[in-house]
Amino acid sequence: MSDSQDPSSYASPPFDHEKADVILRSSNNVDFRVFKLFLSLASPFFETLFNLPQPSEETSTDVVTKDGLPVIPLSEDSETLDSLLRLCYPCTLVEIATLEDFRVLANVLEAAKKYSLAEIKRMACESLFSPEILEANSLRCFVIACRSCMQDECALAARYTLREPLVPTWFEEIELITSTELLALLTYHRKCGTAIQTLKDDFSWMNTQYPQWTAAPWMVGKTPSGSPCCTRSSSRRYRLFPGTEAAQWFEAFMDSTFLDMQDKPCVETVHRNIEKAVQTVRQGDCRHCSVAVPGGMRDFGVLLIDKVEELIGKVELDLKF
The missing domain is CATH 3.30.710.10 (Potassium Channel Kv1.1; Chain A)
Structure with missing residues (x-):
């Protein structure tokens, strides 16, 4: 009619x-x-x-x-x-x-799947799940991946969300996912933070690069000859080498880094705290450490970041479609 x-x-x-x-x-x-x-x-x-x-x-x-x-x-x-x-x-x-609106993009991806538009789905995914987009919009990308039941993209976006706080601030697209999907993301985030905490309880991962204090005297507040140069901690929380306490500033770095990684378990957290530690030492009055720490800490950061990424890589997002 x-x-x-x-x-x-x-x-x-x-x-x-x-x-x-x-x-x-x-x-x-x-x-x-x-x-x-x-x-x-x-x-x-x-x-x-x-x-x-x-x-x-x-x-x-x-x-x-x-x-x-x-x-x-x-x-x-x-x-x-x-x-x-x-x-x-x-x-x-x-x-x-241009598909700049995330809600429209989510709907387009769903429709592309519904109508068997494989090439359009591929094009949209390549654009959406690029590092540049994920870095700026990880939570929104996770939502869209969930809406479109894309397992690999969900896992990828979840990894990028580790740069956000454990409890994210509200964003409009959060209403597009289920409570099960949100719980899976928060659980993944918490597990990653918990996995990383094991590094501060067992320092064996440092042994290859730092077999003894002479490999990094600045960590323990000493000069290469063994003379004290910076205040050392008395808490004994970080006995990096037998019979030697960590420098007070290094203990503060470890405390703040692992605390921050409970909320944001990612390499960016390590980078930020290393730069803070370097600035702290430079503002001190130790001529030896102000020279040795910047390069030494950045080398240490590479080792720590490798271990962080290794542990995060073992945590799975428990979300199946």
Whole structure:
């Protein structure tokens, strides 16, 4: 039947072309006049759909037409369809969608999966899950990966979220994931922080690079000849070498670093605390350590970061689709 009391409106160009041969109607009643050929080439779903025998208005009262074209209602809204269809069309005919809005991108990825648009899904994933995007939007990327049931991308985004606090601040897209998915992410974050804490209880991981205090006298507040040069700790929490206490500033570095990594268990936390420690030593009055510590601590940071990444790599995100 024709849509005599049609509340819909046509989409903006190029989806209002007079020579189009089918209409896709969005959930908010925006009609997209499109070409079957373009959609069939992009998607086996649409190819199969358009090859099915189409009932005529004479044989079925359920057929909806508009301006002589069959109307196919879809569940996606017009913003999602516009972005999706632009990616299906030849680039010479449309302005490619930028997909800067994360909610739209999440919907486009879901639709790409639903309509078997494998190439569009691949393109969107490559753009979304690049290091640059993940560094700035790790939590949002995790949400989109969950929405699209992408296991590997979920794990990748979860790794980047370790740069955020254990309990993240509210962001709009958090409403798009389930409580199970959020709990899995928070549990993963906590397990990573817990795994790293083992490094401060057993210093055997340092033995290869620092077999004895003479390999890093600045750690224990000594000059290379063994003379005391910086205040040493009396707490005995960090007996890095037999019979030798850590320098007080090094103990403060270890305390703050491992405390911070309970909340943000990532290499960036190590980098920040190393730079703070270097500045602390430089502001002190030890001429030996102010020269030796900057390079020594950055070398130590490489070792610590390797161990942090090794331990985090053993923690799995317990989330299956």
